[in-house]
Amino acid sequence: MSSSNKTLLSLAIATALVSLSGCNHDDDKSSTTATPTAGKATAAAPTKSMEDIIVDVYGGYGRGDDKHRYLDAELNNGKFGTFKERRDHNHPYSSEVDDKIDGGNKGNSACKTPKAFNTVWENAERNLNAPQAIYGYGTPVAESTMKKWDINVYADGEGLPAKGVGMTIAEGEKMYLTYCAMCHGEFAEGAKGYLPLVGGSMDMAAADPTEPNKFRTLGNYWPYLTSFHDYIVRAMPFFSPVNEAIGDAGYLGITGFIAFADDLTYDGGKKLTEDTFFDSEMLMKVSKEMPNADKFFCDDRPSTRTVRCMTNCDDSVVGDGKGNIKNFQRALVGPDGKPQYNVKAREDGADVAAGVGKGDH
Amino acid sequence: MSETLEKVAVQTEESRTQTRRAFIKGGLAVAGTVMFTKAAEAAYDPKSAAKAYAGKKELTDVLADGPERRMLGKGIMSTTYSMPSMYEKEVRKRTLEWLTPDTLATISMTPIQSMHGMIVPNGLHFDRFHGGAPDIDPATHKLVIHGLVERPLMFTMDDLKRMPAVSRVYFLECPANGALEWKGIQVNSVQWTHGMMSCSEWTGVPLSVLLKEAGIKPEGKWLLPEGADASGLIRSIPMEIALDDCMVAYAMNGEALRPGQGYPIRLVVPGCEGNMWVKYLRRIKVTDKPLHHREESSKYSELMPDGTIQRFSWVQETNSVITYPSPDFKMSGPGRYVAKGIAWSGRGRITHVDVSLDGGKNWKEAKFTSVALPKAWTRFEFEFDWDGSEMLLMSRATDETGYVQPPMAKLRDAVGTNGVYHRTAMVTWLVHDWKGKRAGEIENVQF
Numbered sequence: 059m060s061s062s063n064k065t066l067l068s069l070a071i072a073t074a075l076v077s078l079s080g081c082n083h084d085d086d087k088s089s090t091t092a093t094p095t096a097g098k099a100t101a102a103a104p105t106k107s108m109e110d111i112i113v114d115v116y117g118g119y120g121r122g123d124d125k126h127r128y129l130d131a132e133l134n135n136g137k138f139g140t141f142k143e144r145r146d147h148n149h150p151y152s153s154e155v156d157d158k159i160d161g162g163n164k165g166n167s168a169c170k171t172p173k174a175f176n177t178v179w180e181n182a183e184r185n186l187n188a189p190q191a192i193y194g195y196g197t198p199v200a201e202s203t204m205k206k207w208d209i210n211v212y213a214d215g216e217g218l219p220a221k222g223v224g225m226t227i228a229e230g231e232k233m234y235l236t237y238c239a240m241c242h243g244e245f246a247e248g249a250k251g252y253l254p255l256v257g258g259s260m261d262m263a264a265a266d267p268t269e270p271n272k273f274r275t276l277g278n279y280w281p282y283l284t285s286f287h288d289y290i291v292r293a294m295p296f297f298s299p300v301n302e303a304i305g306d307a308g309y310l311g312i313t314g315f316i317a318f319a320d321d322l323t324y325d326g327g328k329k330l331t332e333d334t335f336f337d338s339e340m341l342m343k344v345s346k347e348m349p350n351a352d353k354f355f356c357d358d359r360p361s362t363r364t365v366r367c368m369t370n371c372d373d374s375v376v377g378d379g380k381g382n383i384k385n386f387q388r389a390l391v392g393p394d395g396k397p398q399y400n401v402k403a404r405e406d407g408a409d410v411a412a413g414v415g416k417g418d419h
Numbered sequence: 420m421s422e423t424l425e426k427v428a429v430q431t432e433e434s435r436t437q438t439r440r441a442f443i444k445g446g447l448a449v450a451g452t453v454m455f456t457k458a459a460e461a462a463y464d465p466k467s468a469a470k471a472y473a474g475k476k477e478l479t480d481v482l483a484d485g486p487e488r489r490m491l492g493k494g495i496m497s498t499t500y501s502m503p504s505m506y507e508k509e510v511r512k513r514t515l516e517w518l519t520p521d522t523l524a525t526i527s528m529t530p531i532q533s534m535h536g537m538i539v540p541n542g543l544h545f546d547r548f549h550g551g552a553p554d555i556d557p558a559t560h561k562l563v564i565h566g567l568v569e570r571p572l573m574f575t576m577d578d579l580k581r582m583p584a585v586s587r588v589y590f591l592e593c594p595a596n597g598a599l600e601w602k603g604i605q606v607n608s609v610q611w612t613h614g615m616m617s618c619s620e621w622t623g624v625p626l627s628v629l630l631k632e633a634g635i636k637p638e639g640k641w642l643l644p645e646g647a648d649a650s651g652l653i654r655s656i657p658m659e660i661a662l663d664d665c666m667v668a669y670a671m672n673g674e675a676l677r678p679g680q681g682y683p684i685r686l687v688v689p690g691c692e693g694n695m696w697v698k699y700l701r702r703i704k705v706t707d708k709p710l711h712h713r714e715e716s717s718k719y720s721e722l723m724p725d726g727t728i729q730r731f732s733w734v735q736e737t738n739s740v741i742t743y744p745s746p747d748f749k750m751s752g753p754g755r756y757v758a759k760g761i762a763w764s765g766r767g768r769i770t771h772v773d774v775s776l777d778g779g780k781n782w783k784e785a786k787f788t789s790v791a792l793p794k795a796w797t798r799f800e801f802e803f804d805w806d807g808s809e810m811l812l813m814s815r816a817t818d819e820t821g822y823v824q825p826p827m828a829k830l831r832d833a834v835g836t837n838g839v840y841h842r843t844a845m846v847t848w849l850v851h852d853w854k855g856k857r858a859g860e861i862e863n864v865q866f
Contacts, residue, residue, distance in 0.1 A: 119793030251520030379828025383778030
């Protein structure tokens with residue numbers, strides 16, 4: 059391709075892409091101006107490098123220089139310090155705790171965009187402040203139109219039914235047996251391939267990587283009972299969610315029953331009983347005592363830090379992490395000596411599930 | 420970095436320009452490693468073409484015309500929506516029945532091993548359903564933006580399509596991609612190890628434009644996008660990420676979204692967990708707090724070895740995989756091979772991909788065979804000569820932030836094996852000895 063053709067092409071691409079981007083950045087490095095080569099070119103359009111075009115179209119990404127890195131290079135330093143370090147709210151990757159968000163729940167973390175995501179902040183600010191016409195194509199709606207759609211229940215209790223709407227846990231159990239037990243078991247112990255909802259170990263630590271995954275249940279893996287309640291109203295029963303036959307009181311009863319079945323507590327360790335009247339007030343009391351709430355955290359540091367070594371690399375990045383390249387795991391082998399992959403198509407010795415390959419590409 | 424390493428880095432940089440001289444220099448620079456010196460090429464000599472084929476039997480039969488040469492094909496309107504050739508029937512999305520108890524709430528995987536280039540065709544895009552895929556009538560579908568805005572607004576599909584649009588290429592990846600193998604090897608195909616991912620060109624309205632149309636109030640810090648389907652899926656997205664590069668997309672790869680991908684509209688949250696790309700989008704509420712929905716607390720959160728639980732881990736970290744040779748293929752004897760693969764990063768553009776044939780001891784830079792766009796699949800190739808001996812094939816991507824994809828042992832040390840999500844470490848393909856019982860088979864193994 060001749061150089062003049064190249065210029066024309068890049069001009070065409072630049073013009074097309076820049077006009078699509080909807081957000082020209084003000085940091086335009088390309089000062090050179092192309093000479094119109096033919097036709098009735100009106101104004102001289104700036105030529106842009108492909109790099110600049112990508113930056114125009116994709117926001118700040120694609121510059122690759124230190125100043126515009128998505129992450130501050132200084133902070134790109136491995137992830138896991140102590141638990142306390144992860145809760146250092148001054149750390150640029152840490153979330154910001156705001157107690158008003160969940161009414162003082164000790165496990166609250168708002169998990170805001172870390173300051174360290176500099177390209178995100180930069181683009182957001184640029185897009186927010188970019189001049190923009192108001193098109194007027196939408197239809198104004200009153201907030202009240204969202205009465206049926208907006209069923210959000212927040213960690214601070216916003217969105218829950220009024221105090222006094224609810225039922226006893228014994229009544230909730232009946233609701234549960236009618237609408238939930240066919241999949242989750244009569245005691246929420248799981249059924250038909252659905253995992254248990256209750257009865258999990260509160261200690262989720264598993265330092266040995268071969269240890270089986272622990273069951274995640276209401277008590278050990280939900281930081282807020284409000285989230286659980288929001289979810290069952292929103293998406294359960296699976297075949298018929300937002301179920302009017304269950305209603306506000308019924309859904310509260312079901313939440314109450316499952317909380318009871320998982321031995322959740324309120325008011326500093328008091329046990330729920332079958333006679334407990336479960337309404338939004340009780341739900342919030344239980345939500346403040348979710349056993350593992352304080353174990354949840356946010357930390358958006360990159361998960362590891364690895365050097366891009368090219369030759370004769372250090373043992374820590376070779377093979378099993380100790381330099382041994384023979385120490386690898388394979389699929390379990392069945393009695394016939396064939397690997398037992400978890401894929402039926404492969405168990406009969408067919409090496410190619412997708413029917414492609416077979417030696418040729 | 421040692422002087423030697425710096426030298427190699429410079430030369431491999433040069434080698435990407437693919438000038439022959441640089442390539443030879445690059446090869447020499449790592450002299451001493453058996454595998455890589457073999458990859459170095461001599462200057463091209465036309466006579467070498469004949470030489471390489473010297474051992475192969477020459478075909479002498481006259482080639483006959485096939486039937487298609489002697490009869491007419493189908494008419495122009497035989498189909499008004501073209502489908503793949505009947506010979507491509509094996510290139511299909513697949514699922515694993517044992518993943519979930521219900522086919523309405525599970526995932527299908529893209530046949531990554533059969534994909535070429537940066538774009539996955541719409542019919543092969545992986546699907547993640549939480550309550551089946553509805554087929555929503557676009558004539559009645561609406562998007563409402565409300566909450567902490569100056570003017571709550573409702574948009575019809577026609578309204579949205581009149582708004583300014585952008586078209587951008589982004590990968591979309593379920594954070595559970597690779598999750599099957601935290602505890603060891605279970606599956607033996609790139610479709611299973613990496614198929615919860617696709618890459619498409621998305622077209623839609625920048626979210627920043629829509630939000631500004633409604634006027635965000637200063638206390639509006641979060642967005643809660645919600646779907647119109649049976650799962651009513653909702654996530655909390657911080658305002659900065661929303662204003663950065665999110666969009667409300669109505670098209671993928673030039674046509675309307677497919678029902679499995681959120682028809683008629685979905686949210687696009689580039690580089691972030693696929694679960695945040697809410698499908699069948701009907702409502703975006705602007706709030707001063709996150710919802711702490713189930714999908715950002717009890718699910719899509721990572722259990723750490725000490726029993727703590729990380730959540731709101733939005734970004735899909737740097738990753739790569741060699742798609743050929745991979746377990747769906749067999750080697751066809753010693754000789755020249757062109758390894759092919761994909762690299763991607765949720766934090767921006769891929770800057771390097773390196774390939775190792777010896778379990779990570781030595782690496783050489785692969786060349787890009789597509790443009791390297793931010794948060795999109797980047798294609799790479801790497802040529803090598805295989806002498807028929809056992810080989811451990813791995814790829815390692817680096818992105819523009821300098822983040823280097825870790826080996827599995829390193830990721831396991833950092834986050835344990837109970838996290839379910841975000842397993843972005845390297846995978847390893849064991850190429851069996853050509854003289855052994857499993858000659859040329861390619862097996863998924865894990866360090």
